[in-house]
Amino acid sequence: MKDYFKVDEWKIIEEGFDPLYNKIAESVFSIGNGRMGQRANFEEAYSGETLQGNYVAGVYYPDKTRVGWWKNGYPEYFAKVLNAANWIGIDVNIGGEQLDLAKCEILAFRRELNMREGYLKRTFHVRNEQGKEIKVDAIRFCSMVDDECGAIRYTIIPVNFSGDLIITPFIDGDVVNTDANYDEKFWDEVKKDHSNDGAFVQLRTKKTGFGVATAMKFSLIKNESFIEFTSSPVEKEKYIGAEVKLQVKEGEAITLIKYATNVSSQNYPADALEKRAADVLAHISQKGFDTMLAEQAVAWAQKWKHNDIIIEGDAKAQQGIRFNIFQLNQTYTGEDDRLNIGPKGFTGEKYGGSTYWDTEAYCVPFYLATAEQKVARNLLLYRYKQLDKAIANAKLLGFNNGAALYPMVTMDGTECHNEWEITFEEIHRNGAIAFAIYNYTRYTGDESYLTDYGLEVLIAISRFWAQRITWSAQRQQYVMLGVTGPNEYENNVNNNWYTNTIAVWCMQYTLEVIDKVKQDDIVKYNALVSKINFKETVETDKFKDIISKMYFPADEESGVFLQQDGFMDKEQLLVSDLPSSERPINQKWSWDRILRSVFIKQADVLQGIYFFEDRFDEDTIRRNYDFYEPRTVHESSLSPCVHAILAAKLGDVERAYQFYLRTSRLDIDDYNNDTEDGCHITSMAGTWMAVVEGFGGMRVKDDTLSFAPLLPKEWRALSFQIGFRGVLLNLKADKIGVLIKNISEQSIDIMLYNIKYKVDANSELFIKN
């Protein structure tokens, strides 16, 4: 755990520059707007350790995988988020020497992510090798209003000299992915152009043929006035810059305003991109930097109004949750149902930036409660639109009759993961996708989704389970063999309790939804039956037979559900038996040792208990929590949040608090030594759940929101906003009581500590402790 960044409730602050932390800082200070995003690389040249990253949402490259040995059915490609053209670049040359912070003496340096207003600011004061000193003040952001745009204000003050200054703002498409399997470049140049105050580069991805035009327009300000200038083009492959030679005077500020845009062939025909880029740049430069920045602050204020969580009395916890919410909003806005939430968002390349079950299990609840209904709905539609590919994927693995297996990792619906124990066996992801449909309907009450889209997905998933589950003649029960559960520290096990549980739940829920849709709209139901050739009686009989005869492993003696068959054959050690030198076990132990050990990577049985909490009495939950948590090493970023929620539910608020701190400050404090690769975006939604469902005790049951706040002793107060079926609520819990404000024109019934209250429109409810 590192203590590098300053604690501030609304900012992340780096004071002074440590090159060793630069890649971590680049991740943490990332900015984005759901459409584009980037790591906090420097505008000017930097020859030290850096991971360049500019990303355009939805633009990917299917990199040919290379494994030593093939299993039949492995995908040949892994879809990677592409490092796209660098639009922030500003080359600065002082008296013949290129500005490069790796080669200067750094007299002062400060980097600051302003989360309230959504921009990145950097100021520094350096002395170059010639002894010339400059101060730089740089602000940039990805606009939430003009979401194809970014803007930079870069001010240079010569501190102790007058003379030549060359500034070359540029667009550089000659970039690489550091995770490229064949050290190949993924972009080809289509065309480029230069004008006196701008430049344009259009690139096309190899294989996928995505076209992206990146363009800039710039102006220069001296003494608060725009100045005339003449630029000369600097051209290299996929690169174009506009070199401006200036004479500067000691103490006189020169400001470069750089407007940039990324426009993509996903949204416009490729041959219209140049025109579109020019139009966009004309529009924003007309508006001007200051207006854009002001609009950005307004847009973020709007977000925070719905999203913000206030933790009083604990600045670290406060900073942590705001950072998580900020990054989630930067990553996905829900405007485009072709997009999704990669594990690293726009903060790094790792994991390919594709879609995992994280979206359904962790992110959907966040967007349900903090954004318009369509945002979560678009996440669901993303999967609906990929149903054909999920059916094709299942077919590759030997399933038929429209059975669907959603991919473990995907960009466009095709599987692009290739470890057999995950790709083929971590099939519980199908369950999370069904659960998200249930969760969405439960939360929003929008049952039309089931009729129009949901049931079709549910039947396809249930068909998969009905084929994947087999009959054990010896047991006279159904079993599910050869799976990997959420705890990826077990592979190819039989009867993973979680997977068996969610599979049977999927079939039960599918039966319920069939009944509901038949009642609601028999015409649409019949159309679906015929579209997917659903043999209702035969197929539902099969579902029912499995539901009634499924085997669920359990241990009589300890009264817990068994993670899988044979779990009690393991040496029953606890994490507390492990010397710290052996941890994290995934870095210290060989894989076989991890597998045969009792140690658990992330919630598995407990994930099921979290999902289906209502089925279990508190004793059962406690027995399982007390059994599994001490065996859990939490080596997945998705682990602490579920444990925080369960600990809070069981009243162990201090343990919940420890889990919360770990999850909320995972990246700021670089807990897992891997923030340099990018931030853990999807687990940030888990952090939100830890606060709202854990300390806020929020649940939805029978169309009603309920709360049961329970605060750690470190917190004076906790407040958050929740949107629910057209109502915006603000809840504030402190030592005295709970205050719930209804900030809407509609009354609502809620449950607080199991008691029902009505909160009228625009009024509040206060319940003393």
Added chain:
Amino acid sequence: MKDYFKVDEWKIIEEGFDPLYNKIAESVFSIGNGRMGQRANFEEAYSGETLQGNYVAGVYYPDKTRVGWWKNGYPEYFAKVLNAANWIGIDVNIGGEQLDLAKCEILAFRRELNMREGYLKRTFHVRNEQGKEIKVDAIRFCSMVDDECGAIRYTIIPVNFSGDLIITPFIDGDVVNTDANYDEKFWDEVKKDHSNDGAFVQLRTKKTGFGVATAMKFSLIKNESFIEFTSSPVEKEKYIGAEVKLQVKEGEAITLIKYATNVSSQNYPADALEKRAADVLAHISQKGFDTMLAEQAVAWAQKWKHNDIIIEGDAKAQQGIRFNIFQLNQTYTGEDDRLNIGPKGFTGEKYGGSTYWDTEAYCVPFYLATAEQKVARNLLLYRYKQLDKAIANAKLLGFNNGAALYPMVTMDGTECHNEWEITFEEIHRNGAIAFAIYNYTRYTGDESYLTDYGLEVLIAISRFWAQRITWSAQRQQYVMLGVTGPNEYENNVNNNWYTNTIAVWCMQYTLEVIDKVKQDDIVKYNALVSKINFKETVETDKFKDIISKMYFPADEESGVFLQQDGFMDKEQLLVSDLPSSERPINQKWSWDRILRSVFIKQADVLQGIYFFEDRFDEDTIRRNYDFYEPRTVHESSLSPCVHAILAAKLGDVERAYQFYLRTSRLDIDDYNNDTEDGCHITSMAGTWMAVVEGFGGMRVKDDTLSFAPLLPKEWRALSFQIGFRGVLLNLKADKIGVLIKNISEQSIDIMLYNIKYKVDANSELFIKN
């Protein structure tokens, strides 16, 4: 199954040329002498489909592996058998046109592997694009006498023209491995040289730094006389040729004799290689091609005298077994204890040509019975010498106190395999290595090996098992979790019966050998104890505790040993339930489907029953055979032989015969559609076992050889030679009876059909049926 090659008892014959079969033929017609070997590539250029392969034993390259995801403890390198310099090359140019069978009209073509005398012969008659016809007659071999050498006699007859003929014998070191992970070339040039009648290229492998000098010397014959000639050098990178321009007359034969040598820095200092190559070439060219060829025939006659198996009345079976014996002798001669037997020998690159457990489980019995004692002993010493690395390997995986885990695949003792389910979990290989020590001692009676080497290996292996096996508190028994058994169609299973069985056997045998060595040589024993810090009482108590409390899975109902925990939960299908369109399952099914199916790749429980046959009554063997064989798809080349032996033992000689045919003609008939990659060398030893242990019923028990011949109805007679403790026996079984000749100066007691007989020196025993 293909029927491409002609059936002949002593030859493999290809009549006519089918380019589609060329890579298969290149594998099948491979030649070698244990020190070097090569695929049956053409001497002249060939632009069609071919897999170039020249190999020098023990020379390998650690190719950096590239997998999508790393598990802790994976090796970074995979040691590959190197495609070395092409020494056979003879470029032929007729009237300006390069001879290339892919571009000629082929009027006649015949390729023939003479197994009796150990050479490859090829004759063809072609018409080139200009209409010029030539006949070629080419013979080549890798000398068994001069084992660093090969020689070629290449005769060209212009059939319908007189004119220019250019012949360029060459050495080409600019070769690639088709399985290179990074399309990298593995050799660097050190130096090269040309003389009028020869050429020399010295190369060095990257990383490993092996030096290999490949050199040639040639002469030309016209009208049965050597002719004078002038050659001009042709030089390219790592290539050197000697171009000779000739005028030929219609019908007049021109013969090129090419002598070649590979000398390696494994045997001489790198700077002495050039001199050594020149000396060797001088020696063999002095001798002359005809003498070398005659010596080759004598050397092979000597081999066949000890090795041959004669099957009368069944030419296909005869050809099959001879081909297997021939290839085994070409691959490993036992002269050098640094060498071993790669799964493809010198016939292809696949599997890296390294050492697998195949050596101990399948090859040791063959060499024990058919070669001098030192040959099997050298195979054992190979592992002894790598014990330190096996201990280091185990340490990487978390074991200590001198526990050894031999690598799954190796060239020099370090692990170079990287699929976690195999590398880390297919640990039964350790058992086979211990079993080979037992087998060697049982066969040879050489107990000094135990004292000097064997016990040290056995203790290290038992230490591994004692740590790998864990205590199940719930069962109150020892268990072994997370293994892959011989049946690789199951991964990461608990309590594989075979692995549990051989592990416990290892500990039992180690205890026995400890007692024996203590009695035989307490001084050496004490030295060993101190060398390896063996805490005898504590450690043997642990072994004994495990032996007495080990859990072995079994199914009460069917009375069979269970392949692993949970096996009866599978859908109990039989191979006969599988439509042929679904087979082989490893090409038709995804990996997860294979894993959760009941289908077995190769003998697993039955491998254990084969090894420890004496422990089980015939009913038990039959029950297990009847249960497992119908579930076995035999998709490993190592599967049919063990089943043949068990079927023969159980009296089902016709089923045994079917297994035998499949294993013995696997490559000739390209059963598995993969002979183009190379021949299945190690399974060839299994074929030998199928004949001698299966149909011959040979066993060794209590220092006595026993036989119980049982012939398939297709065979008139079966005879084979067996060397046993200084005695050479020839056994011949036919419809009338069994004739055993003792061809040695020493009498021997043998068992025939469970009755004891004495066979005097140089006499014979005939027992009528």
